[in-house]
Amino acid sequence: MSAPLIEMRGITKSFGAVKANEAVDLSVAPGEILGLLGENGAGKTTLMNVLFGAYAPDAGEILVEGRPVAIHNSADALAAGIGMVHQHFHLAPRLTVLENLLIGIPGKSGRIDRARGLARLNEIGRQYGLSLDPNLPVSALSVGEQQRLEIIKALFRGAKLLILDEPTAVLAPSEVDGLFAALRSMATQGLGIIFISHKLNEVRALTHRCVVLRHGKVAGRVDHPAQTTSAEMAKLMCGHEIVPPTKEASSPGAAVLTLDGISTSGHAGTPLRDVSLSVRSGEILGIAGVSGNGQRALADVISGMLPPRAGAMTIAGKAVARFSPRELQALGLGRIPEDRMTTGLVTNLPLADSMVLPRIGTEAFSRKGLLNPAAIRAFAEEQIKAYDIRCPGPMVRAGALSGGNLQKALLARELAFDPKVLIVSQPTRGLDIGAARFIHEKFLAMRAKGCGIIVIGEDLEELLMLSDRIAVMYEGRIAGTLPSADATVARLGLMMTGAGHTEEAA
């Protein structure tokens, strides 16, 4: 057997008292796709940051093709043949595809060697089936194409091992198939791939072998992921069995949220065009669609961030007049934003501050302009306990929490005041199974209490599991609405591409 492409031996890395990685061994052979699984905070990202040179390990060594190497920064990593595709892309949007590829690559006597770059780009395109128009600016690329560019960038720099950190989180189902095909083709041509994901079905479909991390240590290794059930892998990740939540039958009541002919303009994303829909009390309405088809505008209108150009909206029977976040909250709307870090929370301030933010002016937390610190603290402590938010306390910097705990904190702040309607975007993106399960249960409990919920998401299986009805968005319109009993991934997938309109009363 040939030497592994990359071998990590006994990697240990601590942050203060917390051991993010402890004696982790991992290796990837040429032509192998290795799955790296683990809940949030299990140490996957730390381990990959050690491999890519962002952190220096406290102990352990890294071997490339059998030789020990010291990796101090990303340049060392690239020189050792390690390429990484981060969750957040590192591209210059105003430069073209080719220019982005050539950033940091020395040219001939101070001039950029476009011809050689172009030749190399075509070669990569032929070899792995990854092609892009070299002259398009990055800002004109879709998210999936930007990801492809990141992969090409790594290959362009001679990567023999490619690390992909949750690459499918930003992709539509059809794009995922394309990515997998490219990854398989790269593996058959001798590249090694480390694939980080939470989605067990993807890991089972793609990888040859899996390493599961839990609390910074290797909790288990799976040699034949395709023959292992998701439940077994989930158990390795969490340390206990995961049972999917059961959805009770519910009898939806009166409409708690209606949109009538809403159109928008002046928004960064796709605008809404004549969108009408309604959610009834005790009902979950799923909004499916390939990202960038107006979901962002829909969430922004409903949460009060974007006043519509035309159309009307009601909450609990009352017409919305000004579309300000404060007015909508007062009418009984709860909201979980798509981007918890930038829209939901204030990462540099104590967690308690973020948890009371929307209601800071109410009697609960202040009187006559004076804060009630004791009440704020008590509320935060109570919610931390009730939602099992793992953190040192309410005064910890919110940004120090993991994604799952942040999402719980946001959920706690909205649900504490019994909203009549809840709008959530990508509620479990980036969360591990345990946290996602917790969020799902809370939604179903709110549904049972008569709350109307809109879930905007890209994970069709999640939408099918939660929703009573699913509406599909395409190019800023509602392309159709199906009861979830009649919906399948295949049928929704077809509607998401704009084909097979199914007009029913929304």
Place this chain on the structure above:
Amino acid sequence: MFRLEARTSTPAWFNLALPLLAIAATLVLCSGLIAIAGAGVVDAYGVMLSASLGDSYAITETLVRAAPMIFTGLAVAIAFRAKFWNIGAEGQLLAGAVASCFVGAIPMPGYLAMLLMALAGAAAGALVALVPATLRVKFKVDDVVSSLLLNSVIYYALMALIEGPWKDSFSGYPISPPIEDSANFPVLMEGTRLHLGVIVALIAAPLCWFLIARTTLGFRIRVTGENPEAARYGGINVQRVLLSTALLSGALAGLAGVGEVGGVHFQVMSDISPGYGYSGIVVAMLARLNPLGVVPAAIFLAAVMTGAEAMSRATGVPAFLSDVIQGTALLAMLVALLFTAYRIRRVGAPA
């Protein structure tokens, strides 16, 4: 070999340690200049210390100088908390001085005059600060540039005033008419210049702390500064918060000017502020934008200023050293702030 590594949290004692570290680094760096000027480093700093804090008179002089920098430091600290980049405290101070001088020259009972001077000065400073804030909120104009440039506008408007309508017709000096004697701020200690305004400045700092830490407006200022998007999503009217912050910040800077007119100079002249507005930025940064930290930071800079003059007389080192120390202290603090986000780690030599 050393490298920087991102920190996950910042210990609380850093808030005290970093300014002290920055000041220590500043004094070490500036000792080179003292040596070049041909004086003994220890002697020079010794003279600075004794002349600024060595006896009760020296302390009162330092406090009198600290008062305007406490106000401008508070003005900058509160503005920066909301990320309203108010570099215009200097102009707001001058506007406050001019307005209070107008009012103080009108004959009326003393305490009424002082109160109205304070109100007029605060209002003038607030109005000036409102200009860059409004430009930013309505037209997205960069507030750093607009508030900074406005300083020159106000300064030359002041010059036009004292060279024109206010010019002393007897002496021909470009100074304003003095305020009424009854409007002079009472001196609190016989034989010193320690005036009422200094006490007001010392009280203003805890009040500003209370405002930031314990009121809903302070909460909104903090949240808006840290994350305007989350603030808006949470129902905060971000534009209104920025405008309120500007009014507050400008009023505080205006009060610095009121203190100089009412307590120190009793009239307006072109050099009424030796850059107290800009020093306020250094003060606020050294205080890590904490209103309570503004007081010791302002006293430090004031001590450097008074001390530098005495040092210049005693050792021949130019008094400009005080400006160098101020500038170096700001740079040292900005570098020290790096340690709130990063730690230095030793790593083995590269293979």
